[in-house]
Amino acid sequence: MIVSLEEGVRELVHDGDTVALEGFTHLIPVAAGHEIIRQRRRGLTLVRMTPDIVYDQLIGAGSATRLVFSWGGNPGVGSLHRFRDAVQNAWPAPLEIEEHSHAGMANRYVAGASGLPFAVLRGYTGTDLVGRTANIAAITCPFTGEQLTAVPALNPDVTIVHAQRADRRGNVQMWGITGVQKEAVLAARRSLVTVEEVVDELEPVPGQVLLPSRVVTAVARVPGGAAPSYAHGYYSRDNDAYQAWDPISRDRAAFGRWLEREVFGRAAAAQGGDAAR
Amino acid sequence: MIVSLEEGVRELVHDGDTVALEGFTHLIPVAAGHEIIRQRRRGLTLVRMTPDIVYDQLIGAGSATRLVFSWGGNPGVGSLHRFRDAVQNAWPAPLEIEEHSHAGMANRYVAGASGLPFAVLRGYTGTDLVGRTANIAAITCPFTGEQLTAVPALNPDVTIVHAQRADRRGNVQMWGITGVQKEAVLAARRSLVTVEEVVDELEPVPGQVLLPSRVVTAVARVPGGAAPSYAHGYYSRDNDAYQAWDPISRDRAAFGRWLEREVFGRAAAAQGGDAAR
């Protein structure tokens, strides 16, 4: 249940898997993303509402062949240039994309968490997103005849999230902006949670989301594992790091050097804790 | 925004309305139910997942012509005899019923809160509930072809709930078992919330549900307004009162005496607070 980050990724993330690393600006599982690159996983379908710089890194490193998303950017800075390079120039490899709106993606996770094959929403109507994927369909209300939109459930092979705390039995506690993480974990076949701390007892916190251990496959203690995003109550967002990513991301060679230095040049344990610490 | 219970019911509950007084064992708006009886509202469609003794009282008093529900009983005791008398003997008036499962009712409120005309679930299949109402229909997943069940949104004219606290701007805070109250309020055209306390600032509490004032039409301070059910952190459930209801409920005359004494014999203010207190 409590594993090292290296072990957690090795056991739970396989080549060709559909993998969601979720987080809405807050609690982004960055260290886990780097460990996936370090373990040279290939052929992943990456899923996330808001792919940001860690997805840019995974795409630039060639881990992914497909991206399912609703907004891909460097929040507060601009575009993701490794993502652009993959879509516009197939570098380092072609990247197939399937895009949705936030409302659509959120409801796809809700359907996945609920054991339903699809969700219904008022969305997409009149946009050019319709027709770009078979995963947006019209549906008629059997009571009013009104036409709405259906999207299919998302059920990742594995969802990875970062949280503030877990207890030794594997119950996970997060608070602050908790985004769609509960649904993404409940929708997944397996889940890996990196946490700031493992504690004996989870003292209740206002606004908390608690993920019971029976929906958590493994927990890895990775202090700082969300940096340069933030962990409410632990550390702040490193806005400079997001700014600094822009020039690195724009240049293939600079990105390559960054990858060697910051990912391959480090052990998993150096980027965060492990079970032994 | 902050009103007396008498004023809140007078302004927000009209003859013929569809009214939901929600609460799942905890925080049941009993005082508000009695005020509806006292104001002699007629022709109500009463909605609730778990109609219990306050609905038995409303039905026995002749306030309702229709009940939409999923489980009608005296929790831990047995049946509701005023409800039975209405269904079996049309006393004091015929009561039309529309019944669902809990899962169906909960999803009807979710659809209502979401501005959707219907909700989808795995439910009802193979039961005799299907066909008893036009409000259960089959629906086919446009992606998998799988057949599921649809239920229409519930949008009460007014939802009434009880909560621990509100602030002076009308933000409402409840915690403990919060059931389906958030959805019931969000689904309604108007809402009335009775509370134990009105405070200057709502100190956050773990597990709280906060209803922003913009979805709350009126708040009435009614300390003890959930008794004989309970208000977590304020008072416990009066299990004896639920037991005591059984013989009163079984007998039309005993019920009539109870009604005169406990409802018509009291002013609204005597059953709880009012704005002035």
Place this chain on the structure above:
Amino acid sequence: MSTRGYSSDEVMTVTAARALADGMACFVGIGLPSTAANLARRTHAPNLWLVYESGTLGARPDTLPLSIGDGVLAETADTVVSVPEVFNYWLQPGRIDVGFLGAAQIDRFANINTTVVGDYDAPRVRLPGAGGAPEIAASCREVVVVVRQSRRTFVAAVDFVTSVGYGKGPGERERLGLRGGGPSRVITDLGVLEPDPRTCELTLVSVHPGVEPEEVRAATGWELAVSPELATTPEPTADELAVLRSLTGR
């Protein structure tokens, strides 16, 4: 209380508690199911994970709750979620191992009625209704029914199918697309019934100590099949009875 030192309700509750393995997730109704589940948690299954439809996940009540929404459930739970969430995120996707249900009527294919006795539009007895039962019966990996046995309750065909057991027989759950396994046993104050693997018909597989199969057949409103390997239910242990009595205050 019989001369055996325990009542028929006690052997029923103890037998129901034994149906729960440690670590299972159990969706609990109030009354007999709740007593049995809490007995199991206090004896052989300390890590039983109790889910009540009021939204309390992982409740560890120190006293027996009187309703499915008691404060003690919220106070001792791992977390409390909304009612839509307990049904949509926990029950519906098949995360619950065993659902514990009661019944006003149950038939030979373990279909359950808690809605009406008699005609729906002119009922002899109006019962509380469905509550969470239809989807518990549909979605849990297995369902255990705990109910006192009599001809009034054990009827050849229920007046109203509130919750589906095996419908009209073999293959019907599959045809309906129900994902849970259905009732695995019915535990009464007289014995234990299980669906025949071939016919899905409830069959007497165990009688409680001192109960004759004929007694059970007499309390059943159809020609009750009896297993050729009919067993006798193991007696409640002194420890089980002590814990049960401390729970129920008897």
Place this chain on the structure above:
Amino acid sequence: MSTRGYSSDEVMTVTAARALADGMACFVGIGLPSTAANLARRTHAPNLWLVYESGTLGARPDTLPLSIGDGVLAETADTVVSVPEVFNYWLQPGRIDVGFLGAAQIDRFANINTTVVGDYDAPRVRLPGAGGAPEIAASCREVVVVVRQSRRTFVAAVDFVTSVGYGKGPGERERLGLRGGGPSRVITDLGVLEPDPRTCELTLVSVHPGVEPEEVRAATGWELAVSPELATTPEPTADELAVLRSLTGR
């Protein structure tokens, strides 16, 4: 900074802030919309109710958030809800008065593109994508677009309709069943455009101080209609500028 003592971005932001009435519920995107909304909250609209798609309801940030998910939003909010809840329970049912959107391209019918420039399958520029915008554009009572004006951005027809304004013209929102009112104005660094009530075509209704209508027409990729009652935008007040600069740290 012009000789007027404020920049064109500043007059844009101040004008956008003024579009917000006190007490409104406003769905805020990051960047220019967030600056304008927070300026409004600090000046004439102290009870503006800010909703960010990260789930913070009623946020009152004391510093300008750098992303839609900043900690300061959670800390100062009335409550924080999940992302599914903010879209399903708050945006979709029409509880939001005004949605603030940006655009990479906008066309004469106020349709917005934030997806790709060029062909979708071989894009010249791949943009971030839809985010919350399609449903904000569909469901808010009105939409205000804040965007710098240029021929690159103001195009006759967008390359990709990410968010629907008035589609191909009058009646299209109704045909599509969109419940919100659609874009009520587009506020740029040059002036203010509003849809013509009859044709739905964006029309110049106000120019910022010192801006000539011809400048605006030259920065628009279609034959821009100019209102016969063309106004000049009221200048930012000293107070508005002071608050804005304290927010942006300029």
